[in-house]
Amino acid sequence: MSELDDFKATYFDECTELLTELEEQFAAIEAGERDAERLNAVFRAIHSIKGGAGAFGFTGLVGFAHAYETLLDHVRDGRVEMSDDVVALSIRANDIVADYVNAARSGDTLPPDYGAHEKSRFDALCRGEAVDAEAGEDGGEPMDDFDIDFTPVRVELEAAEGAAEEDDAFEAPPFAAPAGHWELRFTPHQALYARANDPLLLFRELAALGEITVRPVISDIPGLADFEPFGVYCSWEITLVAPSLTEAQIREVFEFVEGDCDIVITGLGASAPAAAAPDPADVEEPEPAVRTPDFLALAEDEIETRGTSTSPAAETVPQADAELASGDSFSTPPAPSFAELAETIKPVQAPVAVRPAPEAVVPAAPAIPPSSNDDGERRGGGVQSIRVDLDKVDRVVNMVGELVITQSMLTQQMDETLRARYTELVRGLEVLAQTTRGLQDSVMAIRAQPVKSVFSRMPRLVRELATKTGKKIKLETIGENTEIDKTVIEQLSDPLTHMIRNSADHGIETPEKRLAAGKPDTGTIRLSAEQAGGNILIVIEDDGAGINREKVLQVARDKGIVAPDIQPTDEQIDQLIFAPGFSTAEAVSDISGRGVGMDVVLSNIKKIGGSVHVRSRPGRGTRMTLRLPLTLAVLDVMLVRVSGSPYVVPLSSIVETIQCSRAPFERVPSGGRVLQVRGEYVQVIDLAQRFALPTEADPDSQMLVLCEAEGGSKVAIIVDDIIGQQQVVIKSLEENYERVEGIAGGTILGDGNVALIVDVQGLKTTLHHKNAA
């Protein structure tokens, strides 16, 4: 039950959702709705799948998704036309992505050339060739076609010949191939050179390990007509003879270029296939010392759930053994699950493991759960939690809400005479009230979770980003025990990932630049969460270069996001980074820079009723503040009365309340009124008039509620009376009726009556034509 497995399970859940979305989008696209929004949604989904896959080291999936994404990027830019063929190819590509995800989830291994044919077609399309030219008939064998040879996969095809019997080689190479002979396929990406890495240095490092022979593969070099100056056309085959070498040691050489190249390592020799399916007890053997810290981390849960154990290995290994042997709970044979084990470990090899080690001394390799795909089947009897469908919890929340209302109704019925007469009944009701409140708190607590579950994914992300970008980055997290509703937490992961990527990729500078600017060479990203009233504030702050406003504005103008004749303020420029399709990164990298990330952030945050604010100081850093509601189910409101009926106004939108008799009204030609608030003129809406309700209230006793709508624009609402403040549960009107203009929904008050929720934004947007009429 390691953290990693939890993250993986979450990732796969997200993938399932994203794949479903892809499915839906393409159903619409196929039906002819080829608009930019759908394409963006597809792009975002693939981007998110790729991002997670990278974090877990599912290289096959990353490679494929990257190629697919590149094609989508071309389509989005209009460089490739979205023809029927492209749509068909994309749908096929979705299936391949789904297969990769499923394979990764179940621990199965796909053939190394899986999806290679499609991938080569992506490349061909991106280079402007017709889709059907080489696609249709040559049956997925691009090997003899020089034009489309430029794909990393083709290289892997060849490598696969050597690894024919050893199907683990592609995604999850065996932990330790036997001593002797190694075949390496090294295919650098353009990014590798862009980051000033030199293959020669890598080869020298390899040479230090043993005897090497390096053969360049130049068959991929195209004719001069197709030659791109910055294209990467050369890869290498390396034969390494070193008697006592583990694959991990070889991988270590490529550690700093991981992700910027495809590296396929094949152990040759008599017992290679056997090594792929070792006895679980073998797990201990090849354990190099480097990994120990991470195993400590992985083992933390293990120790917690089992109690202190003097020799965890002795205990855990037989257990894993037993599970492997039992075989009924998961269908995969030991070999793939072992492969998964290798995969689980691989990404944690980053040298910057700065986790506090638990006090227990953990010997090598306490068994990592061989099956991470089955959440219900957590090992041992120490399972202290169950997974419950959120719907079921919601039903309980609703029922408890009803109970609270009924209870308060009963209490209200008790007048003084009754109280005096039925003391037992009164006592019973008091106990009921207490119990109900306790029940309500407990139920809400079920849904609340500490943000830790999201925050704890981030250090790892930062480590990897640091490795990939060659920067030094330190992550500080504050307030990770702050609790938020589960639905909010679920929506938080994607935006946070993107924002941290953005900080690491664009915000923090390289160590050299930092030193030159007089800053410490290690950049800091601070991630904090705190509760502020009915909101949760999540702040991501870095001490990097800040937003380059000139460049941002330039890009925005180039992309047509900002019209040439408009001069936005600094603050507006900062907010531009959230515009769809906006990206200032010069080179499209694996990490960020395709201009989807921040777009995703904004849409996800808005979806859960939150807001994002950016503040940047050139040379000093950037601070992004997410303001989120504590829960989606409960709303803090102000209860008001209009024409005898209760209405509620979300507290989050209220700025202040003013007595009408003292309000500085001004008349405008339309006959309406405006309000002057601190030098600003604000539209006034009389709710009774607006909702066509009879008014009998004395205008002077009326109250004015000043609200802030989206984007900071204000509107003042006239109500008859302010009753108070409370928390309500939002109910839908549309469920049994239909949308009502100016009303965001309904809620049930303590007395069992329905109150309507005023839709401030809706009032504002329909203001013009209504008032004019």
Added chain:
Amino acid sequence: MEVLGLRDDVTDRAAMVAQNTLQLIAFSIGEQTYGVEITTVREIRAWNGATPLPNTREYVRGVINLRGTIVPIFDLRARFGDGQTSPTKNHVVVVMSVGDKWVGILVDAVSDILTVSRDDIHAVPEGNSIDTELLNGIVTHDGRMVGLIDLYSIVSGAKLDG
């Protein structure tokens, strides 16, 4: 065999009878009796006020809380164009399911459960489009006319135009 045959015959006939009859909840608005099919009725409750909705037609009386869900209430008298009902505690709300939605209709009183034969349902006389729109048919019970309410048309068109 004969016994079995006879039984089959009996059940067939019972089924036929069941198929061919209709059970109605009858309620009154003023002097007139109307009915809805009993299977659509979810609940009958006394009028206890409703929260008015803004900018709706006069026959939408508002919404009520029915065990945690919000249900709209239609004033049947107003729907028939006779002006709004002035409801008292003695007025009754009949909650019904129409399609996948629950709605309540405000009536003066619920009178009876009627069992009528489908064959006895008469067409609504042509003439006034309001009648043909709001009624599915007419049956006679105890020598009096019972109008069968068309629930879908009661509910539709509730919003104000423009």
